[in-house]
Amino acid sequence: MIIVFPRFARRFAAPVLAALFTCMVPLAQAADVREIRIAVPDLSAGTQHSGTGTVDVLRNQQLLEKAFAEDGIKVQWNFFKGAGPAINEALANGQVDFAYLGDLAAIIGKANGLDTRVLSANGRGIKQYLAVNPEAGIKTLQDLKGKHVAIFRGTAYQLSFAAALASQGLKEKDLKVINLDINAAVAALGAKQIDATWGSASLTALRDRGLAEIPLTTLDLRGAGSIQSVLVGYGPFIDAHPEVVDTLLKTNAQALHWLQQESNRQAYIELVSGLANYPQATLQDDLQGLDLSVRFDPRLDPAFLAQLQASVDLAAEHRLIRKPFKVSEWLWDKAL
Known part of the structure; x- marks a missing residue:
């Protein structure tokens, strides 16, 4: 049976269908993704995995798993004892979609031609x-x-x-x-x-x-030698699935917000101590006197970007990379 719409109905059908299709596009794109693969340097001194910071909170509270459950997207955590170099190799081989990295490893990857985008600050002023x-x-x-x-x-x-x-x-x-x-x-x-x-x-x-x-x-x-850490994503994945990246960033910010709360300091120390097999006293000393709201600030604000640019320039000066590049051109345009 063929249904014929009256003329007045046809007048509104096209825009209504167009709007409906627009709303369905992100859902269709998310449906194309069955799994997101995240790389983390394994900082544990024991038998369990630990990336400390955001990673341990995300995993312990299952925040990403819950955020993506409705879309049927699984979260695969990949821990690398080989740290940055091994993770950059995995990114180059298309084996992971996102990575939590210290500044130099992320910089080396970008300088060597890896198509990555900086998505969020993950830690700043990390004491060494x-x-x-x-x-x-x-x-x-x-x-x-x-x-x-x-x-x-x-x-x-x-x-x-x-x-x-x-x-x-x-x-x-x-x-x-x-x-x-x-x-x-x-x-x-x-x-x-x-x-x-x-x-x-x-x-x-x-x-x-x-x-x-x-x-x-x-x-x-006076802070010389302190480390910044970032969350980066693989360019082709980001371009194909921006809605997935958006969900990941909102969830990552949720974990960082938890870390910024002074009331969670001891809970965080106990969490990392249990996963990484570090004595609680070690973590307490490391965080003593630090403003957690600054340490775990996710914003890519001018101060953080200036420090990241200084790290790029220093890496080039010490010939750890061939030539410097502009950090401003490394950011995802929708990043925090």
């Missing part, structure tokens, strides 16, 4: 530590000249260390730098096979066991 062999007599960065120092190359730790050295008029070439991942560096320092290493709060566990000293942190350098 110099851990040294108690018998090496190291009290300042100047004392590192000619010493064997372990650095995890290709990660935010390398750029952080370069910035810290630069603040004291030093460069890597003034030292004997060895490339070791965090766990290997901790083992080597504990066994007195190296003189020092540079990294996160996990190094204080060596101090607490009497195996290392912590003569300084980035706070002693």
